[in-house]
Amino acid sequence: MAVYTDVDDDEARAFVAAYDLGEVLALKGIAEGVENSNYLLTTERGNFILTLYEKRVALEDLPFFIALMEHLARFGVACPTPVKARDGGALRTLCGRPAAIVTFLPGMWPRRILPYHCAGLGRALALLHGAGASFPLSRENDLSLAGWRRLFSSCRKRADEVSPGLESELDRELEVLEAAWPRDLPKGIIHGDLFPDNVFFRDSEVSGLIDFYFACTDFLAYDLSVCLNAWCFEEDGSLNVTKARHLIEGYRAVRPLRPEEIAALPLLARGSAFRFLLTRLCDWLQGSQGALVHLKDPLEFLRKLRFHRSVTGPSGYGIEV
Amino acid sequence: MAVYTDVDDDEARAFVAAYDLGEVLALKGIAEGVENSNYLLTTERGNFILTLYEKRVALEDLPFFIALMEHLARFGVACPTPVKARDGGALRTLCGRPAAIVTFLPGMWPRRILPYHCAGLGRALALLHGAGASFPLSRENDLSLAGWRRLFSSCRKRADEVSPGLESELDRELEVLEAAWPRDLPKGIIHGDLFPDNVFFRDSEVSGLIDFYFACTDFLAYDLSVCLNAWCFEEDGSLNVTKARHLIEGYRAVRPLRPEEIAALPLLARGSAFRFLLTRLCDWLQGSQGALVHLKDPLEFLRKLRFHRSVTGPSGYGIEV
Numbered sequence: 173m174a175v176y177t178d179v180d181d182d183e184a185r186a187f188v189a190a191y192d193l194g195e196v197l198a199l200k201g202i203a204e205g206v207e208n209s210n211y212l213l214t215t216e217r218g219n220f221i222l223t224l225y226e227k228r229v230a231l232e233d234l235p236f237f238i239a240l241m242e243h244l245a246r247f248g249v250a251c252p253t254p255v256k257a258r259d260g261g262a263l264r265t266l267c268g269r270p271a272a273i274v275t276f277l278p279g280m281w282p283r284r285i286l287p288y289h290c291a292g293l294g295r296a297l298a299l300l301h302g303a304g305a306s307f308p309l310s311r312e313n314d315l316s317l318a319g320w321r322r323l324f325s326s327c328r329k330r331a332d333e334v335s336p337g338l339e340s341e342l343d344r345e346l347e348v349l350e351a352a353w354p355r356d357l358p359k360g361i362i363h364g365d366l367f368p369d370n371v372f373f374r375d376s377e378v379s380g381l382i383d384f385y386f387a388c389t390d391f392l393a394y395d396l397s398v399c400l401n402a403w404c405f406e407e408d409g410s411l412n413v414t415k416a417r418h419l420i421e422g423y424r425a426v427r428p429l430r431p432e433e434i435a436a437l438p439l440l441a442r443g444s445a446f447r448f449l450l451t452r453l454c455d456w457l458q459g460s461q462g463a464l465v466h467l468k469d470p471l472e473f474l475r476k477l478r479f480h481r482s483v484t485g486p487s488g489y490g491i492e493v
Numbered sequence: 494m495a496v497y498t499d500v501d502d503d504e505a506r507a508f509v510a511a512y513d514l515g516e517v518l519a520l521k522g523i524a525e526g527v528e529n530s531n532y533l534l535t536t537e538r539g540n541f542i543l544t545l546y547e548k549r550v551a552l553e554d555l556p557f558f559i560a561l562m563e564h565l566a567r568f569g570v571a572c573p574t575p576v577k578a579r580d581g582g583a584l585r586t587l588c589g590r591p592a593a594i595v596t597f598l599p600g601m602w603p604r605r606i607l608p609y610h611c612a613g614l615g616r617a618l619a620l621l622h623g624a625g626a627s628f629p630l631s632r633e634n635d636l637s638l639a640g641w642r643r644l645f646s647s648c649r650k651r652a653d654e655v656s657p658g659l660e661s662e663l664d665r666e667l668e669v670l671e672a673a674w675p676r677d678l679p680k681g682i683i684h685g686d687l688f689p690d691n692v693f694f695r696d697s698e699v700s701g702l703i704d705f706y707f708a709c710t711d712f713l714a715y716d717l718s719v720c721l722n723a724w725c726f727e728e729d730g731s732l733n734v735t736k737a738r739h740l741i742e743g744y745r746a747v748r749p750l751r752p753e754e755i756a757a758l759p760l761l762a763r764g765s766a767f768r769f770l771l772t773r774l775c776d777w778l779q780g781s782q783g784a785l786v787h788l789k790d791p792l793e794f795l796r797k798l799r800f801h802r803s804v805t806g807p808s809g810y811g812i813e814v
Contacts, residue, residue, distance in 0.1 A: 175524045180604030181694070195695070197599035198540075200533055201524030203496045212521055212533055214599070219519075219535060278518035278535070283501030373502070374516070 175201035176226045177209045177267050184213075184222075187266045190257040191273060193217045204369060207385060209269075212276070219276035221252060224269040229385050234270055236311050237384050238262050240304075240361065241274065247303035250296075250372075250380045252277060277380030279372025287418040288376050289368075290403050294422025296378040297366065297399060301392045301427055304361025313364065313388040315447050317353055320346060327454045334453060335471055342446070345477065349443050354391060354436045362395035363387055367402040393433040396423055397440035400489065401448065401476050409475040417490035434491065438483040445480055449473035496522035498530045498545045498588050505534075505543075508587045511578040512594060514538045525690060528706060530590075533597070540597035542573060545590045550706050555591055557632050558705050559583050561625075561682065562595065568624035571617075571693075571701045573598060598701030600693025608739040609697050610689075611724050615743025617699040618687065618720060622713045622748055625682025631710040634685065636768050638674055641667060648775045655774060656792055663767070666798065670764050675712065675757050683716035684708055688723040714754040717744055718761035721810065722769065722797050730796040738811035755812065759804040766801055770794035 179187075184199045194216025202210040202221075209224040225234060238254045242262075245253040252274035254262035263272050282289050313319070324346055331339040363370075364386035372380035396419070404415040420437075423429070452470035486492065500508075505520045515537025523531040523542075530545040546555060559575045563583070566574040573595035575583035584593050603610050634640070645667055652660040684691075685707035693701035717740070725736040744750070773791035807813065 178604075181601035182605060184601065196601060197695075198597070198693075199601055202533075203522030203524045212523075214540060214597075219540065276519070276535075280502035280505065280517060280520055283499075284503060372519075374518075 279379030290415045290419040291422035298426035310389040313390040357391040413490035441480040445477035600700030611736040611740040612743035615740040619747035634709040634711040678712040734811035762801040766798035
């Protein structure tokens, strides 16, 4: 869960008074999310989410994220829409931190993933990529190759504390990724972190995508590979090929994949598994920093990475070119 | 914060389907409370609180608590009202735990206590005591004298780890309390745990009292002494006499205190300080049991206990008999 910053009632009232939202009826910290402090804000106008941006979100990136959510919502993506204060701004300061109020999205994120979830996710991801095509801003993916090298340098010396031999395995992997990483796949706005807890469903349909704070400009198929890693593996570490096929076919039904994108999937999936392995490893080694957060097991993604290394072609994901 | 039990979306939907609440639109764990798992449940009918009862709440006491909230709400106390399922029951099972849905109360609990909060609290407490007078059930206070003896026995051996000399100080204190504890003050339903995070305000008025899971039958003035300890001390450990006077005068404006109740206040306040000191001490020594809970400092109540020991009469709380 994540409530790093405790917002008191006086501050909350003063903050919300800058908006046309009526009286604050309740403000309750939400025990979900990891990066930011999130509150469910209930006012006379209904439910909203109040987010205070903490540590990993860079101040200079916030206007990008806010503008992106506004753009996507305008283009039909069910994502949080930033609420503007009376002065027209959507980004303000609360308890010394940048903060924003966004709309509340109905739906629940699925705990037990079934193939239909993956199909719905695939369609929603392709729609997101389509809506992102007309977004005028761009942001480099700071958690791609260069970022991986930097993160790995910061935690490699202690990697073997987590698993013996991990440092050398990651070292070799990063060299392979740096040498083979694609250069000319279709690019655009990607979500970058579309794990199940960021995707709400009502019945069998996606009703909302949240948490755009890793969004950036990168290969669209990389986003799909993140979803492969986040949605299609079973607890025992095996890939569920049915889920993978539903995900990819759901995506293709909205945005066709080029042959070179399909061919690159195993490598992209290695890269995205490496990215989550690395960030979790660094978090793990740095320990919890006082906040009430469950640390996530980095080795889950080592097993996924090894799986993708063994995949020789798209049929490994149950699909055909 | 408290989310001990993770409720998945399928289970939530199946659970809520037993009520006339429409579709589940959202279920978010709330990062508040310590004893139970609390979720903000949003359905097509609005916001509700879903509580899963954990460890410290005894199963056999739940019908008492549910009936009490129903009674108090009917008698005008702004407290959560249990929502009945279609089969007429308000207490069901979710994820293997007893669970109930209660109404959502507007308001925020005050982080920075001002005297007017204490006055409003005093009035609300007296109204609660009045509404409780017609409640037909009773429940012994298992955190009064006998409970203190039992708790102290379970953690006394390690008390000095928290503060040198604590064991012998608490031993002497408990003997005094056992010898001098009142026997014939007015009794009735008490809340027993009316700390600021259990009292919601809208503007200057109390808009809701929550968390009735320590409610029981005991001296009404003991409840007032809990509030004295919970609301009227400053961070530096000193009693704010203005707040104490507002609390007690607010209470008296609704329900007059008898001279013997006023005379007993210093002793009752020693007892309630002792009670919170003890439960915090035991929690502290047992450590967090895996849940994401901030442990509370037991010594805060040692300082309060010592203060009350020094009070020679009601004027110590800024009031007159």
